[in-house]
Amino acid sequence: MFQYYLDLAARSLRRNKALTALMVLAIALGIGASITTLTVLHVLSGDPLPGRSGVIYYPQIDPQDLRGMSPSKEPPSQLTLIDGMNLLHAARADRQALMKGGEVPIQPEQSALDPFYVDARYTTADFFAMFGTPFRFGHAWSAADDEAKARQVVISRDLDEKLFGGANSVGRTLRISGTAFQIVGVLDHWQPNPHFYDLNTGSYAAGEQVFLPLQTMIDLHLSRDGSNDCWGNGGGGTDTLLPADTCVWLQFWVQLDSPAKVEAYRQFLVHYSQEQKALGRFQRPPNVRLRSLMQWLDYNGVVPDDVRLQTWLAFGFLAVCLVNTVGLMLAKFMRRAGELGVRRALGASRRSLFAQLLVEAGVVGLVGGVGGAVLALGGLWLVRQRSSDYASLAHLDPSMLLTTFVLALGATLLAGLLPAWRACQVAPALQLKSH
Amino acid sequence: MHLRHILRALGRHRIAVGLLVLEIAFSCAVVCNALFLIGTRLERMQRPTGVDEMHVVEVGVRSVTPGTPEATMAQTRTDLARLRALPGVSDAVVANPTLFGDSVSFSSVRLRDDAKAPSLPVAQYFGGAPLARTLGLKLASGRWFRPDEFVGYDALQNDTSAVPVIISRALARHLFPGQDAAGQTIYAFGTNRVVGVVDRLVQPMDYGAAGGYDYAMMFPVDLPYSRGTYLMRVDDPARRQAVIGQALQALKANGPLRLIAPRYATTLEAARAKYYRNDRAMAWLLVGVSLLLLLVTALGIVGLSSFWVGQRRRQIGIRRAIGASRADIRRYFQAENFLIATGGIALGMALAYGINLVLMRHYELGRLPGYYLPIGSVALWVLGQLAVLGPALRAAAVPPVVATRAA
Numbered sequence: 001m002f003q004y005y006l007d008l009a010a011r012s013l014r015r016n017k018a019l020t021a022l023m024v025l026a027i028a029l030g031i032g033a034s035i036t037t038l039t040v041l042h043v044l045s046g047d048p049l050p051g052r053s054g055v056i057y058y059p060q061i062d063p064q065d066l067r068g069m070s071p072s073k074e075p076p077s078q079l080t081l082i083d084g085m086n087l088l089h090a091a092r093a094d095r096q097a098l099m100k101g102g103e104v105p106i107q108p109e110q111s112a113l114d115p116f117y118v119d120a121r122y123t124t125a126d127f128f129a130m131f132g133t134p135f136r137f138g139h140a141w142s143a144a145d146d147e148a149k150a151r152q153v154v155i156s157r158d159l160d161e162k163l164f165g166g167a168n169s170v171g172r173t174l175r176i177s178g179t180a181f182q183i184v185g186v187l188d189h190w191q192p193n194p195h196f197y198d199l200n201t202g203s204y205a206a207g208e209q210v211f212l213p214l215q216t217m218i219d220l221h222l223s224r225d226g227s228n229d230c231w232g233n234g235g236g237g238t239d240t241l242l243p244a245d246t247c248v249w250l251q252f253w254v255q256l257d258s259p260a261k262v263e264a265y266r267q268f269l270v271h272y273s274q275e276q277k278a279l280g281r282f283q284r285p286p287n288v289r290l291r292s293l294m295q296w297l298d299y300n301g302v303v304p305d306d307v308r309l310q311t312w313l314a315f316g317f318l319a320v321c322l323v324n325t326v327g328l329m330l331a332k333f334m335r336r337a338g339e340l341g342v343r344r345a346l347g348a349s350r351r352s353l354f355a356q357l358l359v360e361a362g363v364v365g366l367v368g369g370v371g372g373a374v375l376a377l378g379g380l381w382l383v384r385q386r387s388s389d390y391a392s393l394a395h396l397d398p399s400m401l402l403t404t405f406v407l408a409l410g411a412t413l414l415a416g417l418l419p420a421w422r423a424c425q426v427a428p429a430l431q432l433k434s435h
Numbered sequence: 436m437h438l439r440h441i442l443r444a445l446g447r448h449r450i451a452v453g454l455l456v457l458e459i460a461f462s463c464a465v466v467c468n469a470l471f472l473i474g475t476r477l478e479r480m481q482r483p484t485g486v487d488e489m490h491v492v493e494v495g496v497r498s499v500t501p502g503t504p505e506a507t508m509a510q511t512r513t514d515l516a517r518l519r520a521l522p523g524v525s526d527a528v529v530a531n532p533t534l535f536g537d538s539v540s541f542s543s544v545r546l547r548d549d550a551k552a553p554s555l556p557v558a559q560y561f562g563g564a565p566l567a568r569t570l571g572l573k574l575a576s577g578r579w580f581r582p583d584e585f586v587g588y589d590a591l592q593n594d595t596s597a598v599p600v601i602i603s604r605a606l607a608r609h610l611f612p613g614q615d616a617a618g619q620t621i622y623a624f625g626t627n628r629v630v631g632v633v634d635r636l637v638q639p640m641d642y643g644a645a646g647g648y649d650y651a652m653m654f655p656v657d658l659p660y661s662r663g664t665y666l667m668r669v670d671d672p673a674r675r676q677a678v679i680g681q682a683l684q685a686l687k688a689n690g691p692l693r694l695i696a697p698r699y700a701t702t703l704e705a706a707r708a709k710y711y712r713n714d715r716a717m718a719w720l721l722v723g724v725s726l727l728l729l730l731v732t733a734l735g736i737v738g739l740s741s742f743w744v745g746q747r748r749r750q751i752g753i754r755r756a757i758g759a760s761r762a763d764i765r766r767y768f769q770a771e772n773f774l775i776a777t778g779g780i781a782l783g784m785a786l787a788y789g790i791n792l793v794l795m796r797h798y799e800l801g802r803l804p805g806y807y808l809p810i811g812s813v814a815l816w817v818l819g820q821l822a823v824l825g826p827a828l829r830a831a832a833v834p835p836v837v838a839t840r841a842a
Contacts, residue, residue: 022734029727069550105694115499115694178500221501231543243587305798306717313469316725316790317731320461324735327454331742375539386716422450 001352002285002359009360011023012273016332020364023328030321031408032375037307037314043393044204044303048192052132053293055094057254059087061273064231065246075178075287075421076229077300078248084279088124092268093254094261095130098214099123100250101201101226102394106210107175108163118159118209119201119225120176122217128154128185130255131197136160138170138185141213149219154185154211166275174210177222181212193393196293198251200226202392214250218242221325224249268417318411325364325415333357333423344428353424361416362409369408376404441771448801451739452775459779459815462732464786467811468794469721469728471803476718480711482648484534485603485635487571488703489672494665494682495520495699500693504589507659510690514660515563523674524667525842526569531663532639535710539642542623544652546610551556557606557647558638561588561656561663567601567633569668575604577617577631581653584630588656591624598654600627603636605649624654630639640710646757675702684717691767729814733822740768740826744833751830761831768827769820776819780812787811 013020047053058382062075079087084098104120109395122134127133128140137160141152153174161171176182195206217224230247243249256262266288273286291299333340340353383394445452466762498507508550518527532538543554567579584599591598600621607616607629619629625809636651665686669678677699686695701709708715744751751764791803 019738026731026734029731033724033727077835105497107499115692117497117694156649170535215479300829304582306713309472309719309794309798310717313465313721313724316461316465317728320728321731323454323458323461324738327451327458327735330454331739335742335745345489360626386712388713388716418450 001355003032005359006363008356008364012332012336012360013363016335019328019332023325023364024334024368024371026321026324026328027365027412028316028375029372029409031369031372031404031411032379033204034311034318034407035312035372035376035396035404036379036383037311038243039305039376039396040307040383040390040394040401041311042173042397042400043066043395044194044307044390045297046193047294048196048297049131049293055255055257056130056293057256057265058289058291058293058296059252059254059265059269060289061269062284063246063248063276063282064284066283067231073287075289076248077424078227078229079250079252080248081242081250083276084250087252087272090272093265094257095126095255096253097124097130098216098250098252099127099197100217100224101198101208102217102222102224104177104210104222105167106159106163107178109173109175110163113163116178119207120210120212120222120326121198121208122212122214122222122224124214126255127211130253131188131192134188136186136188137168138183141184146213146215149215150211150213151179151181151216152184153171154187155183156187156207157189159168159209160186162183172431176210176212177220179220187211193390194297196252196297196302197390198226199300202389204393217263262290291410304388322411322415325412326418329361329364329416330419330422333419337423337426340423341426341428344426354420357411357420357423358416361412361420365409365412365414366405368412369405372408373401373404438774439690439772441774442768444506445771445774447745451743452778455736455739455775456779456782458732458735459776460782461787461817462728463780463783463811463815464790465728466814467783467787467803467807468790470724471791471807472723472809473718474801476714476721477695480638480714480718483635484637485572485633486534486703487668488534488707490571490668490670490675491569492667492669492675492679492682493701493706494667494679494686494695495701496660496665496686497694497699499694502691504577504659507661508587510656511658511660514665514686514689518665518667518682519677519687521667521681521685523670523678525670526565526668528563528565528569528666529658529660529663530560530566530569530666531658532560533666533706534637534639534663535706536639536664539639541642542652544610544624548622548626552622555609555647555650557602558642558651559623560636560639560651560653561658562653562666563657564654564655567667569666571668572636573634575607575632575634576615577629579631582722585655585657588658588662591654591656597626597628598624598656599630600652600654601631601633602629602652604632604634606652607632609650624651627654633799636775675704699819707839729818732815733818736772736819736822737825740772740823741829744768744826744830747830748833748837749840751833752835752839755833755835756838764833765831768823768830772819772827773816776816780815783811783815784808 049056060075060077061083063080064076088096088098090373100122102120103117105115105117107115124146125141125143136157140154141150145152153176155174160166168380169183172183174183191207194203195201228243228247228249230244254265256265269288269290270286273282273288276282343353380394380396384391515527518524532540540560541556542559544557545552545554564580564582564585580599580601586598602616610616610621616632620625621629635649636653637649638651641648647726649652667678667682669675683695683697683700754764763773788803794800795802
């Protein structure tokens with residue numbers, strides 16, 4: 001029966017090519033626009049650490065003075081060096097890492113290459129294990145190396161390929177900002193999107209080429225990038241001077257493997273704040289937050305407003321396209337009132353007529369879906385031509401391709417309901433009489 | 436022609452008419468809001484900065500091996516001398532941050548020397564003596580910095596002595612309403628006397644509340660090149676690219692191995708275009724979607740009108756046979772479309788305001804100004820008339836003889 005309906009649908013659609021083309025075009029345009037924006041939204045609101053993000057948390061405490069205080073106020077989004085070191089050394093989480101971004105000059109040994117700057121991440125040993133960074137060669141440095149201010153560096157695969165042709169460079173020397181570092185590890189491709197662990201140095205498609213111990217950066221006065229907020233008389237620091245004690249400029253991440261540990265860590269942060277207040281360092285009552293990775297991204301509103309707006313716009317467009325399709329389908333089905341009347345008179349039930357018309361709508365939806373997928377590919381290509389930092393990430397993945405067809409079919413069937421129901425109401429006798 | 440007759444005829448096609456009204460309403464609502472969004476983007480992109488952007492180029496230079504602060508400062512002075520000597524360059528200076536760059540720094544400004552006094556974060560610029568001339572800033576009151584007022588960057592950080600400040604007029608009005616700000620004192624880096632007010636100076640990049648975009652201040656600081664960017668004033672805008680090329684060569688030939696590359700050099704005009712690229716892309720996207728939306732709506736009108744014409748061939752024939760002219764038939768369909776469009780537009784206006792309210796709640800967006808509604812209405816009326824013209828002409832072409840035939 002389905003086969004027969006398909007055959008009828010194909011005949012009917014061929015009979016009035018212009019109307020059919022209009023419907024397919026409307027569906028394809030609406031679906032194409034919606035899928036393009038949905039894909040961008042899907043990519044931008046993705047999980048940067050699939051499988052791990054559930055146990056990664058971002059602690060916040062409030063070391064500010066009493067000025068400008070309101071009860072609902074969020075604590076600062078970073079830590080001072082003192083608090084960062086205290087929390088790091090307390091080691092109350094399963095893993096923890098304190099970090100800062102920067103940019104450093106690299107002087108290749110090969111004279112053929114000019115010196116160049118790369119993004120750097122100054123961090124502590126747990127960074128690699130906590131975020132599950134893949135190593136191509138070698139391994140991370142140890143916590144002891146952190147304390148020893150070791151001149152050790154982990155480099156990205158890209159940098160390894162640029163400097164050493166992709167060979168195992170572990171054990172070799174890299175000159176960074178005038179100091180010789182020993183390469184201890186080479187990462188494989190690793191670029192979490194969004195760049196969750198430091199949203200101040202670009203949210204998307206940002207990735208560091210060198211990773212070295214935070215203490216080493218402090219020792220060598222390497223240049224720092226990103227955000228730095230001070231209060232009171234705090235100075236932001238210079239090339240040779242660290243930011244003052246009243247400046248927050250470090251990110252601190254922890255791994256907490258169970259809900260009980262999360263609760264315990266939250267208590268620890270409160271106790272720590274109370275203790276610091278008792279010591280006179282903190283002035284405010286304890287004001288702590290312990291957001292999970294995805295909550296942190298949400299809190300920071302990483303997905304650009306424009307992208308959300310575009311998604312709403314695209315769905316508004318799809319709605320117009322669907323209303324348009326309902327109208328055209330109504331015209332198409334009503335025009336065939338005579339034929340439907342004959343089928344009713346010959347014994348077809350309303351139900352089977354309805355099914356037949358919905359199959360016809362479904363065929364329009366599938367063809368429209370194919371058109372929509374093609375348009376979405378074109379739309380994403382256009383998005384990639386833009387110079388936004390997230391542009392290069394906009395690709396259609398299999399799940400979004402499936403969504404395309406589900407959306408196209410679902411939307412068209414929905415649009416077909418009213419016209420099909422209306423067309424089934426024809427009185428067979430009336431139609432037969434007038435012909 | 437009686438509208439009453441048309442309305443009664445439309446009443447027989449309630450579903451189809453309802454759908455057309457709905458489609459026109461949706462289009463009208465989305466297009467009105469899209470036009471409004473395009474307007475706000477264009478307005479944003481055209482915000483003036485107070486800087487003579489067409490005459491300024493930037494060249495960033497980075498050190499490879501850190502030197503002593505004294506050596507870096509000496510290098511900066513010889514660099515600046517070379518840059519000023521280039522043909523067509525009337526001034527050169529080191530400044531931080533750069534307009535449309537990717538960094539901004541703020542200091543808390545207070546009106547009393549008291550850490551508990553209310554404070555306002557204000558974007559700050561540091562630069563050497565020729566900064567105002569290089570940028571082409573205009574003084575509104577007071578004076579420029581005197582040569583003896585310039586300090587080193589580290590002195591500013593460590594010292595709480597009195598560095599003078601020049602502030603933007605918007606900030607002056609905010610801090611000292613109804614008074615001349617020149618001669619007043621603010622507290623940002625220690626105690627800072629306001630020696631001058633410039634017509635306009637803005638944040639190097641949008642950050643935080645939009646209201647503070649034109650709140651900015653300048654401090655007289657001689658920066659080493661490692662802490663800023665070389666800015667040059669080029670007399671002839673046509674020579675800007677040539678000047679950038681010459682500047683890169685001159686800097687490479689002067690001093691130790693440093694990172695000097697075209698990718699760290701730009702005209703301020705290009706920097707502005709890059710800064711607003713997302714706004715421009717969004718505006719074009721909105722234009723594209725609006726056009727497509729109107730196209731789809733027009734196609735819908737053509738489709739349904741053609742269907743109606745086909746359905747009513749016999750009635751048209753009868754009307755022609757009893758004396759209606761071709762023009763009467765054409766006008767009938769045009770009037771019918773006008774009525775439907777009017778219904779759609781009325782519903783669309785309400786919907787447009789509804790969408791605007793939602794957008795206002797979730798995004799930083801103002802109220803939809805009233806004048807977008809007549810624009811949207813006229814657009815959809817014209818669109819409806821254009822779309823219905825084909826079917827109406829076809830209806831007018833139906834010969835009276837159709838009346839005599841069985842349907």
